[in-house]
Amino acid sequence: MTTAKAKRGSFVPNFTSRLTPPLIALILAIVLFLLGGVISPGFVNANQAINIVRLAAFLGIIAAGQTLVIISGGEGIDLSVASVVTLGAILTFRLTDGQDALILPVLGLVMLVGAGIGLVNGLGIVFLRIPPLVMTLAMAGVVQGVILQVTRGELEGETPDLMRTLIAQPLIGPIPGVIFLWIGLGIAMWLLLERTPYGKMLFAVGINRTTAMLSGVRVPLVVVLTYAMSGMLAAFGGFVLLGFTDIVFLNLGGRYLFPSIAAVVVGGTLLSGGKGSYWGTMSGALVLQLINSLLQAQGLPEATQSIILGVVLLVLISIYGRQRAFRL
Amino acid sequence: MVTLSAQHLVKRYGGVVALADGNLEVQSGQVVALIGANGSGKSTLSKIITGVVAPNEGQLLLDGQSVSFSSPLAARQKGITAVYQELSLVPEMSISENIWLSHEPMRYGVRLDRKAMQKRAQELLDLFKGTIPASLTPTTPVYDLTPDERQIVEILKAISQDPQLVIFDEATASLDSAQVTRLFELIEDWKSAGMAIVFVSHRMDEIFRVADQATVLRNGSHVGTVDIAATSERQLVQMMIEGAAALEREAREPVAAGAPIRLDVRDLTTEKLRGVSFDLRDGELLGIGGLQGQGQSDLLLAIFGAIPFQGALTLSGRRVHFSHPRQAMKQDVAFVPGDRGNEGLLLIRSILDNLMLPSLREFGTPLRMQRARSEAGAVSDDLSLVMASLDAPVNSLSGGNAQKVVIGKWLLRDPKLLLLNDPTKGVDVGAKGEFYKLLADLRHQGTAILFYSSDDEELLGLCDRVLVMHDGRISAELAGENVTRENLVAASMGATHHDASHHKEEPTA
Known part of the structure; x- marks a missing residue:
């Protein structure tokens, strides 16, 4: 966002300097979609488009907190998102037990639990100086363990009908509610990052913590808050995901861990922090989902899919590396 | 004997003419000061x-022969080397390894001669013994x-190559005055041993102490070369400044x-400070x-609540x-750090974002960007900031x-106590002049300013009262006519000044 804006003010209004990573990702998503039509006729149609955006929405929502954490820098990363997604879904499944009336209070509780887990992550990272990778990985193990311990593998409960209706089924015309939810989250995240003191401080903390501190930013507070928010958003992601899957299983969120980081990076957010946007992550989620759908449509074996996905990510990141040489 | 002559050199970067x-x-045996404002x-x-x-054009003559160097190594083989301000040392390696990097003494031509390396490195270090x-x-x-x-290691690294010509590019900026004095003694020695020296510096007093001649550049062109002995500081400054509009220092008053007393400090102690009062x-x-x-x-950081x-x-x-800068800021205290890139700025963010950073909460949620933009615009006008737009990085x-x-972001908050940590380091003469003017204006508005400078000239020219620090204490308080070099x-x-006041009196609690 800011880069696009900053570019407007620079003297060299050439095309390459405006071609920021989020924009590259978005163009790539469109190209991939059209490519899908060439490879397998019938791929390009409205229903398919809606389906892909719907699937990308779940990844996008789960990757929202990851975006914030990675922007915060200091080797920031949240490896506990997957477990928290699973926990969020299981809690919703169990506590609502299919009752529509309980959706809102349970959602509140689920997000609070997620925020609590993130808070512990943040406190450990800031005050015990545990590296984020280690802290959140350990937390992932703890959360997974607690889930096993408490449920003993028996997952009882039910998904409320209303959640299914609002999230997974067509809401307005053929478009399911989750897409509106995702767009709403996109707007909220833009406001958070670009139009609140917290957002500006988060970028400052990600770029240079000394400058931030000497400019009056309470760096530890911003970092702890960011991890808490990541936990909260991951739990929310689990809640939303349940509306789609209908049932829960012990590794529900597991397959979102790697993509949640990949979507952020493909969207142009620097892993070193201080630079990025949520609309980039949204584009990144679309790209990943499209690659996934395309490869699946080809009927390739799982292993081949995973190889191609990895290569595509490497190519993209190296292109971004070149971009930065143009002084982004 | 060596003679180097650069003639009508031109260097263009794209459309920009740098030289x-x-x-x-x-x-040989000569020190030429190369001076000019930033970007000259x-x-x-x-x-x-x-x-x-x-x-791109022009020629370089070494002992009358035209030469062109394809790399720093090629120049080094001809005995030409440089000491830069941006350091080129490898932090993980030892002093000795850094000094000998890429010209290690070899035994039998294959094995590093570690003993010789260490011995010679020790001899080099001994040159600065005592400082x-x-x-x-x-x-x-x-x-x-x-x-x-x-x-200093950087300097020794250059000297270890036994060069015929050394360029010191702002190499004294981070040295203290004892070290500078020692370096100048060494330069005298090297001179008489036949070395040719080019000395690039912002510091007028150093140029007058060490150089025989001064070559002045302005906007990429040679303005003239003068004998230092026959030139005044004022004349040099006039050569450096276009239109000969010499800078008048704000008279100290x-x-x-x-x-009213804005700040009273009693027995301030940190890891480095050992009881400071003023x-x-x-x-x-x-x-x-x-x-x-x-x-x-430490003194400035402690007052600001940063340590x-x-x-x-x-x-x-x-x-x-204060236990955090935020608390100090609420009491209208501002701190301008010395290291712009690492402490003062968010380099990849826009000018607007940088100016807003300390005042974010004042712009509310959602941020009132229109107001922020107009306030930032006003401050950058006041400071005559040259920029493409507020959105430029x-x-x-x-x-x-x-x-x-870095200063503007605090002016947005209208500080009553301004803490400055060597704010003019690496700033060109013109910008320094504007900065002195700004300080005078702020004083007249009643702002209390605590001003640390590593440039003695600045302190002598601007301050009516100077606290001199040595080893974590105030070793002297100079005021009025006692403010002399x-x-x-x-x-x-660390010499005890006859009227050095240590503020021994205890605060009446």
Whole structure:
């Protein structure tokens, strides 16, 4: 966002300097979609488009907190998102037990639990100086363990009908509610990052913590808050995901861990922090989902899919590396 | 004997002319100062001579023969080397390994001769004996060194190559005055041994102390070469400044009698400070001097709440003890750090974002961007900030303009107590002049200013009262006619000044 804006003010209004990573990702998503039509006729149609955006929405929502954490820098990363997604879904499944009336209070509780887990992550990272990778990985193990311990593998409960209706089924015309939810989250995240003191401080903390501190930013507070928010958003992601899957299983969120980081990076957010946007992550989620759908449509074996996905990510990141040489 | 002559060198980067007409003559046994404002082309000229960049036009004559260097190594083989301000040392390696990097003494031509390396490195370190801690040995890793010690290693590294010509590019900026004095003694020795020396510096007093001649560049062109002995400081400054509009320093003036005390500091102690006491009145510009690293930064950081401390701070009559800069900022205290890139700016963010950063909460949620933009615009107009737009990234600015952003972000908050940590380091003469003017304006508005400078001239020219620090204490308080170079230097070296006041009196609690 800011880069696009900053570019407007620079003297060299050439095309390459405006071609920021989020924009590259978005163009790539469109190209991939059209490519899908060439490879397998019938791929390009409205229903398919809606389906892909719907699937990308779940990844996008789960990757929202990851975006914030990675922007915060200091080797920031949240490896506990997957477990928290699973926990969020299981809690919703169990506590609502299919009752529509309980959706809102349970959602509140689920997000609070997620925020609590993130808070512990943040406190450990800031005050015990545990590296984020280690802290959140350990937390992932703890959360997974607690889930096993408490449920003993028996997952009882039910998904409320209303959640299914609002999230997974067509809401307005053929478009399911989750897409509106995702767009709403996109707007909220833009406001958070670009139009609140917290957002500006988060970028400052990600770029240079000394400058931030000497400019009056309470760096530890911003970092702890960011991890808490990541936990909260991951739990929310689990809640939303349940509306789609209908049932829960012990590794529900597991397959979102790697993509949640990949979507952020493909969207142009620097892993070193201080630079990025949520609309980039949204584009990144679309790209990943499209690659996934395309490869699946080809009927390739799982292993081949995973190889191609990895290569595509490497190519993209190296292109971004070149971009930065143009002084982004 | 060696003679180097650069004739009509031109260097263009794309459409930008970095050097339009670079001329320089230097020979064995001579020190030529290369001076000019920032952006005058002196770095480019040095880089051509040392083979870092190739010129587009012009020629370089070494002992009358035309030469062109394809790399710094090629220049080094001809005996030409440079000491830069940006350090090129490898932190993980020892002093000795850094000194000998890429020209290691070999035994039988294959194996590193470690013994010889260490012995020779020790001899080199001994050149600065007394101005660096005795604990430094050839095996000390560079990451353990302070910036001034690193700079010295950098100098020794150049000297270890037995060069015929050395360019010192702002190599004294991080040295303290004892180290500078020692370096100048060494330069005298090297001179008489036949070395040719080019000395690039912003510091007028150093140029007059060390150089035989001065070559002045302005906007990439050679303005003239003069004998230092027959030239005044004023004449040199006039050569450097276009239209000969020499800078008038703001005359130093005492603080208005009876101005209220803004800040009272008693027995301030930190890891480096060992009990510092003084007071500062509204509208006063109080200087802090002394060699580098005597606790000046700690003093400013402690008052600003950025590092823990013991002692009593009283701000406008109220006892305060800030544990975070945020609290100090709420009491209208501002701090301008010395290291722009690492402490003052978010380099990849826009000028607007940088100016807004300390005041974000004042713009509310959602941020009132319109108001922020107009306030930031007003401040950048006041500072005559040269920029493409407020949305341009701050790393697109020149050094002087970037420093204006570091100050501007605090002017947005209208500070009553301004803490300055060596704010003019690496800033060109023109921008310095504007900065002095700004300080005078702020004083007249009643802002209390605590001003640490590593440039003695600044303190002598601007401050009516100077606290000289040595080893974590105030070794002398100079005021009025006692603010002289002699007193300042004596107190910096730790000499006990006859009327040095240590503020022994206890606060009446």
